[in-house]
Amino acid sequence: MSSKEIEEKKVEFLLNKLTLSEKFKLLTGYFFFQTHRILRLGIRTFKVTDGPLGISQHSSFLRKNTYFPAGINLAATWNKNLAFECGKAIGKEARAIGRSCVLGPGLNIGRTPFNGRTFEYYSEDPHLTKEIAIPFVKGVQSQKIAACPKHYVANNQETNRYLVSTEIDERTLHEVYLRAFKETVEEADPWTIMTSYNLVNSEYVHESKKLLKDTLIDKWGFSGFVMTDWWSTSEGGSKKKESSNTPPEKAIKSGLSLEMPKPYIYERSRLKTAYRQGKFTEKELDEIVKRILLVYTKVGMFEKRKNLPKGERNTKKHQNLARRMSEEGIVLLKNSNNILPLSLENTKSIAVLGPNLRRKFGKLLNGGAAAVTPPYEITPLKGLEEKCNGKVKITKDISKADYVLLFMGLNHDSPTKFMSEKIIEEEIEFGNESEKADRNKLGLSESQIVQINETVKINPKTIVVLINGSPVSMEDWLENVPAVLEAWYPGMEGGRAIANVLFGDVNPSGKLPMTFPKKIEDCPSHKSESTFPGVDHKVYYEEGIYVGYKHYEKENIEPLFPFGFGLSYTDFKFEEVQTTKNKLNAMYEILEIKVKITNVGNKAGSEVIQVYSEDVKSSVDRPKRELISFKKVFLEPNETKTIPIEIKGKDLAFYDVSSKDWKLEKGDFILHIGNSSIDFHLEEKITVTN
Ligand code: BGC
Numbered sequence: 001m002s003s004k005e006i007e008e009k010k011v012e013f014l015l016n017k018l019t020l021s022e023k024f025k026l027l028t029g030y031f032f033f034q035t036h037r038i039l040r041l042g043i044r045t046f047k048v049t050d051g052p053l054g055i056s057q058h059s060s061f062l063r064k065n066t067y068f069p070a071g072i073n074l075a076a077t078w079n080k081n082l083a084f085e086c087g088k089a090i091g092k093e094a095r096a097i098g099r100s101c102v103l104g105p106g107l108n109i110g111r112t113p114f115n116g117r118t119f120e121y122y123s124e125d126p127h128l129t130k131e132i133a134i135p136f137v138k139g140v141q142s143q144k145i146a147a148c149p150k151h152y153v154a155n156n157q158e159t160n161r162y163l164v165s166t167e168i169d170e171r172t173l174h175e176v177y178l179r180a181f182k183e184t185v186e187e188a189d190p191w192t193i194m195t196s197y198n199l200v201n202s203e204y205v206h207e208s209k210k211l212l213k214d215t216l217i218d219k220w221g222f223s224g225f226v227m228t229d230w231w232s233t234s235e236g237g238s239k240k241k242e243s244s245n246t247p248p249e250k251a252i253k254s255g256l257s258l259e260m261p262k263p264y265i266y267e268r269s270r271l272k273t274a275y276r277q278g279k280f281t282e283k284e285l286d287e288i289v290k291r292i293l294l295v296y297t298k299v300g301m302f303e304k305r306k307n308l309p310k311g312e313r314n315t316k317k318h319q320n321l322a323r324r325m326s327e328e329g330i331v332l333l334k335n336s337n338n339i340l341p342l343s344l345e346n347t348k349s350i351a352v353l354g355p356n357l358r359r360k361f362g363k364l365l366n367g368g369a370a371a372v373t374p375p376y377e378i379t380p381l382k383g384l385e386e387k388c389n390g391k392v393k394i395t396k397d398i399s400k401a402d403y404v405l406l407f408m409g410l411n412h413d414s415p416t417k418f419m420s421e422k423i424i425e426e427e428i429e430f431g432n433e434s435e436k437a438d439r440n441k442l443g444l445s446e447s448q449i450v451q452i453n454e455t456v457k458i459n460p461k462t463i464v465v466l467i468n469g470s471p472v473s474m475e476d477w478l479e480n481v482p483a484v485l486e487a488w489y490p491g492m493e494g495g496r497a498i499a500n501v502l503f504g505d506v507n508p509s510g511k512l513p514m515t516f517p518k519k520i521e522d523c524p525s526h527k528s529e530s531t532f533p534g535v536d537h538k539v540y541y542e543e544g545i546y547v548g549y550k551h552y553e554k555e556n557i558e559p560l561f562p563f564g565f566g567l568s569y570t571d572f573k574f575e576e577v578q579t580t581k582n583k584l585n586a587m588y589e590i591l592e593i594k595v596k597i598t599n600v601g602n603k604a605g606s607e608v609i610q611v612y613s614e615d616v617k618s619s620v621d622r623p624k625r626e627l628i629s630f631k632k633v634f635l636e637p638n639e640t641k642t643i644p645i646e647i648k649g650k651d652l653a654f655y656d657v658s659s660k661d662w663k664l665e666k667g668d669f670i671l672h673i674g675n676s677s678i679d680f681h682l683e684e685k686i687t688v689t690n
Helices: 003-017 020-026 071-077 080-096 126-141 170-188 210-219 248-254 268-276 282-298 316-329 380-388 421-430 446-458 494-502 549-554
Strands: 029-031 165-167 192-194 225-227 256-258 331-335 349-353 393-395 403-409 462-467 483-486 538-540 572-579 590-599 605-615 626-635 640-648 654-656 661-663 667-674 680-688
Touching: 003 282, 020 268, 020 282, 071 080, 071 126, 071 316, 080 126, 080 316, 126 170, 126 626, 170 210, 170 654, 210 248, 225 282, 248 256, 248 268, 248 282, 256 282, 316 494, 349 380, 380 393, 380 403, 380 494, 403 446, 446 462, 462 494, 483 494, 572 605, 572 667, 572 680, 590 605, 590 626, 590 680, 605 640, 626 640
Parallel strands: 165 538, 192 225, 225 256, 349 393, 349 403, 403 462, 462 483
Antiparallel strands: 331 483, 572 590, 590 640, 605 626, 605 667, 654 661, 667 680
């Protein structure tokens, strides 16, 4: 018997044994992060944990675990292998603390830099998002731990998150916001999915037959189970609880399996009454229960522990991985006259300052559910102290130092009721990124801008290192400084990674997963209050499919830094593109192109070959260029490599509203090949002949 048949048999067996009230019991959470047990059948509690950046303290009985860099940092690596390794390591840590499901990855699209949870998510671009999500999910599940892509769907802001309805047209919903979920379901088979807080076109997702049963389950073939976001059916535990008015039969028929963490819709008496009144059948109930049981078997609930993958936590291996992720995700934004890298031999002293120099980010609930508390955290100061160790003096004297390093950026606290209003105001002025609140300005705080401009007047060799999880504007200081590094929230080993990049032990290779705009008005979602953050509980996605770089290109707006951009300490030459076949004839066909690239500088380094497609003639309006493939490649100085890159038919398709499906039209496509969304070096024409 195949393992699939064994799993199905087990599920059938359990389903036949369960009583109606036991089935009801399985539909809701029992405590914050676990479900009910039915011991007579060997059904143990299914324990879940946040989240995408590592195992959170709040969902692991206050334990400390490896704190990996933020989601946006992982996306900035453009490295699918690292995404797999990260997922696998998080899966192993989950196993080591007896959890069966990791609540991540976060797949929401960066519609606005103001979203307080941008740091958790990957990108403004659905292609990059899915390419990172797929290996991450595979990595987690390689340990027989369920992944839980979230928050399904169009959850792109925190303001009014329990009540706001995303008003969106069908093509945009599918092409931009559902796309990464669809591809992840089809290619990585995640065992669970979490619905979002917000409504979509005035319907809660947890009760939406259209979004769950019809799309996710029937159309895409999702085999796992759907759970709600925490307290979404009670609007965060509020008294109003409009969201819990959903009749249980509606949620059952829509395919919602698990309500977390407490029952409102699936409250036992409501279920009993609806069943007695014939509003749903046991067969319909079995459909959602079966899914839960199937996942329980997949995570090994009924197997002997010794037969399951062995977990491990807080190992050197995981800590090194956290450092490598940070190193590869750091983006060098500016480097005039190659002021970087610094040299340990030729530098006498560096002055180090700034509000993020000693700040630790890995604290309990810091920034919300994605917070991880590590056993230690290397701050930028600590990383530099280790690196300079007796060779370079570290000082605060900006006038005498050879270089000044300013550690700026945003903060990451969760405003809590214990904070005074003054502190909350200061946090907001500093620029806070966290769950439950959105940012309200794009720039750094006034005090940081003053500090940068005053410092650079005294010492022109002032380098800014940004620590934040979403785009910031820099118009009022960028011109004045010679170098800027974007280090994101870099995880527990961040200080070492930053020092390694500053001193050239690591050549930066990160590329922006989000456009950095000059000002917020340039951003497509910030046309009016109704487009962000919404009025009367509705937010209108008027920009449609033109999200991120697609908008800047269409409107001819110059960004501060474009999507896909990032400098290196070396230079790469894109030599030529070769194809043996340049015709594709089906959605699921793959064509291979080969890109010849040389490292023409004198340092080893990695470049990301990015391929954007232009649909020459289309029956619908399409973005000028869309990312459809990429590959990261490492080259020694003077080394040339010819890199095969896959072009998939389905990545050239658009969502066709009349057939309600993806469509690949006949005709020519120009492939623009380069190293950002605006820097192209090669071109190739391919033809779809279907
Ligand atoms: C967040 C989820 C998280 C859940 C459990 C919610 O507030 O939106 O992302 O997984 O809490 O902590």
